Amino acid sequence: MAEKIDTREKLLAATLELISEKGYLGASTREIASKAGVSELTLFRKFGKKETLFEEMLKSHTFLPRLKELLDSVEALPFETVLEIVGMKFLETLKERRKLVKIMVTEINTYPEKVRKTYVQFIANTGDALKGYLQRHQTEGRLRQVDLDIAAMMFLRVLFNFFQTEEILKKRELSPEEMKDTVRQYVDIFLNGILVEKSNQYSE
Amino acid sequence: MAEKIDTREKLLAATLELISEKGYLGASTREIASKAGVSELTLFRKFGKKETLFEEMLKSHTFLPRLKELLDSVEALPFETVLEIVGMKFLETLKERRKLVKIMVTEINTYPEKVRKTYVQFIANTGDALKGYLQRHQTEGRLRQVDLDIAAMMFLRVLFNFFQTEEILKKRELSPEEMKDTVRQYVDIFLNGILVEKSNQYSE
DNA sequence: AATTGATGTAAGTAAGTGCTTACATCCTTA
DNA sequence: TAAGGATGTAAGCACTTACTTACATCAATT
Numbered sequence: 001m002a003e004k005i006d007t008r009e010k011l012l013a014a015t016l017e018l019i020s021e022k023g024y025l026g027a028s029t030r031e032i033a034s035k036a037g038v039s040e041l042t043l044f045r046k047f048g049k050k051e052t053l054f055e056e057m058l059k060s061h062t063f064l065p066r067l068k069e070l071l072d073s074v075e076a077l078p079f080e081t082v083l084e085i086v087g088m089k090f091l092e093t094l095k096e097r098r099k100l101v102k103i104m105v106t107e108i109n110t111y112p113e114k115v116r117k118t119y120v121q122f123i124a125n126t127g128d129a130l131k132g133y134l135q136r137h138q139t140e141g142r143l144r145q146v147d148l149d150i151a152a153m154m155f156l157r158v159l160f161n162f163f164q165t166e167e168i169l170k171k172r173e174l175s176p177e178e179m180k181d182t183v184r185q186y187v188d189i190f191l192n193g194i195l196v197e198k199s200n201q202y203s204e
Numbered sequence: 205m206a207e208k209i210d211t212r213e214k215l216l217a218a219t220l221e222l223i224s225e226k227g228y229l230g231a232s233t234r235e236i237a238s239k240a241g242v243s244e245l246t247l248f249r250k251f252g253k254k255e256t257l258f259e260e261m262l263k264s265h266t267f268l269p270r271l272k273e274l275l276d277s278v279e280a281l282p283f284e285t286v287l288e289i290v291g292m293k294f295l296e297t298l299k300e301r302r303k304l305v306k307i308m309v310t311e312i313n314t315y316p317e318k319v320r321k322t323y324v325q326f327i328a329n330t331g332d333a334l335k336g337y338l339q340r341h342q343t344e345g346r347l348r349q350v351d352l353d354i355a356a357m358m359f360l361r362v363l364f365n366f367f368q369t370e371e372i373l374k375k376r377e378l379s380p381e382e383m384k385d386t387v388r389q390y391v392d393i394f395l396n397g398i399l400v401e402k403s404n405q406y407s408e
Numbered sequence: 409a410a411t412t413g414a415t416g417t418a419a420g421t422a423a424g425t426g427c428t429t430a431c432a433t434c435c436t437t438a
Numbered sequence: 439t440a441a442g443g444a445t446g447t448a449a450g451c452a453c454t455t456a457c458t459t460a461c462a463t464c465a466a467t468t
Contacts, residue, residue: 007414023313025229029456039416044457106310108373109227116373123369144396150389154362157369161361165327169312169320185354192348193397211445233426243446248427 010036011043015057020099024054024110051111058114061100063093063122067129075133079142080191086130087159087183093122094163095174102168123160127152134194143194151194158186214240215247219261224303228258228314255315262318265304267326269297271333279337283346284395290334291363291387297326298367299378306372327364331356338398347398355398362390 014036018027029050033040047053070089074082094101104119131152137143162182166172218240222231233254237244251257274293278286298305308323335356341347366386370376 021313023227023229025227025455026313028454030454040456041417041458042415045415048457050456102312106312108306108310109225109230112375119369119373146393147389150386151393154390154393157362157365158358161365161368164365165323165361169323171316182354185351186358189350189355189358189394189397191397193393193395229425232424234424244426245428245447246445249445252427254426 007036007038007042008046009060011038011046011053012057012060015053016061016099016103019054019057019107020102024107029053054111055114058100058103058111058118061097062118063097063100065093065122065126065129067126068132071129071133075136079137079195080187082133083155083187083191084180084183086133087155087187088179090126090156090159091163091174091179091183094160095167098167101163105164105168123156127156130155142196144196146194151190155186155190158190159183162186211240211242211246212250213264215242215250215257216261216264219257220265220303220307223258223261223311224306228311233257258315259318262304262307262315262322265301266322267297267301267304269326269330269333271330272336275333275337279340283341283399284391286337287359287391287395288384288387290337291359291391292383294330294360294363295367295378295383295387298364299371302371305367309368309372327360331360334359346400348400350398355394359390359394362394363387366390 011032014032015027018032018035021027029043030040032053033043036043043053047056067086067089071082071086074085077085100118104115108115127149131148134143134148134152138145138148163174166174215236218236219231222236222239225231233247234244236257237247240247247257251260271290271293275286275290278289281289304322308319312319331353335352338347338352338356342349342352367378370378
């Protein structure tokens with residue numbers, strides 16, 4: 001009877017989809033059940049109430065920012081490259097979890113703590129990992145004495161807002177090339193901003 | 205009979221307040237009218253339907269980013285100071301329009317075009333003004349040859365996301381001192397990132 | 409063959425929603 | 439003082455919502 005799990009997951013997927021499109025209040029349990037291809041009663045048998053369904057969906061579609069491992073593997077590469085890789089990975093994860101990101105941004109009113117938790121789990125964790133990487137280089141004198149909490153978050157804030165504006169607000173699909181270009185330009189400015197020495201590759 | 209206008213404005217204010225708290229669907233016309241201290245019927249007599257009320261509210265609470273004038277008046281000051289002033293002004297405006305900002309971010313699903321318009325009107329205009337300022341200095345060789353559209357927006361994105369995370373997501377009241385400190389650190393990195401010469405005020 | 413567990417259909421409930429209608433009460437202006 | 443316009447109260451309508459109850463189906467397990 002493998003349907004048991006399957007049904008649950010179909011419901012969770014439909015919930016993610018519909019709530020990201022219409023919001024928590026706009027997505028009715030009838031429609032969610034219908035999209036999942038099950039009866040509404042099944043929805044209530046599995047989750048009891050809509051609120052629980054929403055919570056379970058948030059739990060199940062969590063971010064897994066495996067950035068620490070990634071950073072270890074690219075540590076030897078030049079600064080610029082590492083930041084570009086981190087930036088791209090960050091944007092790609094946002095894109096992959098597009099619907100969840102939209103819900104996070106949109107449903108702060110619905111269940112503030114749960115949504116906040118999901119957000120922090122992803123953004124703050126990524127920020128910490130990035131901060132750790134920068135720290136190693138700061139102690140070796142390659143970076144200026146800026147606050148690395150602020151600096152790491154600054155980098156992610158730019159990317160997050162870029163994603164939010166283009167993909168969520170403007171409903172525009174970002175191509176990999178456009179993402180890469182954009183990340184490059186942000187990295188250029190950001191890196192120059194925290195490096196001790198100018199790289200000057202753009203001097204005319 | 206000055207009440208005519210007063211009633212309208214009380215309704216618009218209540219709409220802003222309630223929709224920012226509970227979302228468009230969560231804020232009922234009954235509750236809006238009650239918060240405005242008028243009867244629900246009055247609401248419908250003035251606005252016909254909820255959708256119109258929402259639209260009028262968006263129109264009435266528009267951003268007026270008088271940044272161009274501000275930039276003219278501080279043009280002679282050092283770079284760092286100008287950016288700090290612009291950053292603070294930007295954050296202050298976001299704070300002042302806190303509820304509207306929240307609605308903009310939250311209600312993309314409700315009326316995408318209207319919300320987008322409100323957003324663009326504010327952010328893009330501020331970005332343009334800032335870009336103009338930077339451009340004058342770039343042509344005089346003080347700034348590196350970075351794309352100034354990207355650069356100006358980068359600065360605003362950091363601040364917007366900072367505001368969004370702290371004030372909206374974490375529901376934390378930012379003090380002027382904290383805002384000033386934060387802006388300073390972002391300006392420091394950003395400015396170093398676009399300047400031709402290092403300012404080096406942080407070298408140990 | 410009997411039992412069990414997951415699912416379905418169908419009908420319904422209580423509450424809330426946006427919005428309307430009918431009628432009354434003011435206050436201001438002519 | 440009469441008229442008009444803005445507001446109010448009250449009732450209600452048609453609809454949707456989250457959620458429930460009663461009963462049936464059907465596959466896999468025992």
